[in-house]
Amino acid sequence: MSANRPAAVVVLAAGEGTRMKSATPKVLHELCGRSLVGHVLAAAGELDPENLVVVVGHAREQVTAHLTEAGTGIRTGIRTAFQAQQNGTGHAVRMGLEELGGTVDGTVVVVCGDTPLLTGATLRTLAATHSGDGNAVTVLTAEVPDATGYGRIVRDEASGAVTAIVEHKDATEAQRAIREINSGVFAFDGQLLADALGKVRTDNSQGEEYLTDVLGILREAGHRVGACVAGDHREIAGINNRVQLAQARRILNDRLLTEAMLAGVSVIDPASTWVDVTVTFEQDSIVHPNTLLQGSTHLAEGAEVGPNSRLKDTWVGAGARVDNTVADGAVVGAQATVGPYAYLRPGTRLGVKSKIGTYVETKNTSIGDGTKVPHLSYVGDATIGEFTNIGAASVFVNYDGQDKHHTVVGSHCKTGSDNMFVAPVTVGDGAYTAAGSVITKDVPPGSLAVARGQQRNIEGWVARKRPGSASAKAAEAASREPGDES
Template identity: 40%
Template sequence: MSSVAVILAAGNGKRMKSKLPKVLHPVIGEPMVLHVVEALKGAGIEKIIAVLGYGAGQVEEVLQGQADFVYQNEQLGTGHALLQALPKLMEYGGGECLVVCGDTPLLAGETLVQLRQEHLDKNAKATILTAMMEDPTGYGRIVKEKGRVVSIIEEKDAPPEVLCLKEINTGAYCFDIEWLKNGLNQLKPVNAQGEYYLTDVISYLVSEKQMVATWTVQDPFEAMGVNNRVQLAEAHARLKRQILREHMLNGVTIVDPASTFIGPWVEIAQDVVLEPGVILEGKTIIEEDCTIGPWTRITDCRIGRGTQVRQSILSESSTGEECQIGPYSYMRPGCILESNVKVGGFVEVKKSHVDQGAKIPHLSYVGDSQVGKNVNIGAGTITCNYDGKNKYPTIFEDHCFVGS
């Protein structure tokens, strides 16, 4: 697989009506540009160049360590954006490169593999990822003669006979790098917007009688760009359904999919039951035979086999096997529960280690504490360990009984 790709992520996304850069708006809990990065990694990409512009500093923070950065200081079109990446591309040598947009979170790695394979099979200098749309409004149209690509015409520049075409440009390409360089160096802002269009590289290649191929994605929604909040919600809903379906096919019972949210990095074992209103986020791991919910939120936690969590919030913590949590428990970051621990109703635990068989059944606060084996902390107990300046640990040794 080609090891180089460019993500175009410089636009400000005016239609989002937001100060947040468009590519950082979250889809199923993650900035949409990270979904694009994951698709590229899934396609075997090793080196990624991100073209940044509006909100560059914010985007850098999200992509740090995952991409090299180049900058488009003026928003002069997609061709101008890719031109900023050309020196870095040439450093990586010849061959092919993928070009994708940072606002296409539904794009799959397998589709990019197929795109490049078509590029190689056809010995093309450029291959366009296209889609067939019943309503192609907003997209550039693919113009062909006798099955061969002639040009891509942006909607705002298209005459009526082109607007009726259904095959659209998704904004993803595979290019021969040398021919891409030649095409970019020929670009001129001759369109209605005064911009340098990447699509004009295709016209250049056609004029040079070079092969331009297409690969049509099977699911047109995969190519959907996110340009406003409505499309953001549509992308979220589609990815959410896809993730839930995969977990159910892998042996997870989801009682009410409509009210259940599972993030993209969550791992769930077989025979887990998710009741209505469950939210699982971050790098959460749920081991087998657990029952989660109803109305429970778990973020970046590991939940041990056979544990029950009801109507509770857990964050950056872990449990052993056969624990009982809830209802209305709050486990804050840094909690470690060993096996057969009970954290009951209206209990808050923070940055504490609770050993095997211990119970905190109800109405208690336990923070910065070591709770020994088989300890029973009765109702109304609090660990008051802050003197206004320093926090001190509280230690309950094995088999203690504390509280009412």
């Protein structure tokens, strides 16, 4: 086992977050595809702790249910501890330790559930500093431009050692001038932590058990109290309202796009491009302005997306082009083209060099290599073979009011414009359908299907039924012989 591997990570996520002004618990608000606590769990998971416990309180059922999903991929799994009354951070950590038997032999890292910008790399540095310096407790600190509202780090002037952390509300004017702040993230010796928590008092302005008081208790007992300064103060920013949530989203999005660009992705306008943490790219993919990439979306080598596109859980193949499109749960084959103004719904599978054109909607449909649906069509619950062309204004009529039915169109077919394919129906390989047809019966391979009424012209109808109208006058003028002035 690594010397820097913590025995436990305790995540504090019991608070209500009233300043969010939301029915959703604060730690479940999302940015860049993950909840606040989900980001913290991802960073904590990089430490590979022996135990990971989340202290829940407000809306415990909702938060606990979310943790099952958010903790996917964490090797040790997630345990929860219940803080029935929010009596301070020290009390919350005590609840976490009780879930682990009351004391832990080894390093215990404590993090806040509302710090989504905190990285695994910073937590690893904290753990390594704590172990390497032989500290009883190591606090993660940061120098910030404005320390209002944060606990101040008070150091010994001679040695620079941390002597106390003073909450803003309890600080003197001189202490409030200090810009080094407490992040709320700590590494403790587990046994010393458990002992010190039993000595924490509540004689402060809030009548709460402050976790920060543990530092003074340990220092007075002769133990070493150290600090690890975060390289970027923005990492420790907590989220208390929606303004801060938006600010954090911007910072995290910029971080994600920077990583992508340095890895060989062209992001034409980072300011108008938004991505989730779970989106992946390959080299030489291109993202145009006003594009939102969500979920498990992946852009393969040379893929090009945007402008004005939103893709969720969508795989875009090498060299494919997706323009002004909304896609959800779709697969776009290599060198395929989509849009502009297309809608790919879940279950859409596009083959190599296929085409989905302007104002086309697809759903639960497989479209073969080289097949084209160029204009103004709806294709739902269908399988279309290779190198087929679907005429403009076609509708795959898949719903009978109760059940969905499937349509099959074979390879190398040419279907006419304004066709209706009333499922279930099959059009065989190499078949044609005439424009304006309503296809209700199977079409054999190589056949021409004509399913429309015979045209009948009633001459003179306009003159009889609409006399004196502009149409009647135009028809009368058109019917005159050349040179006839009467």
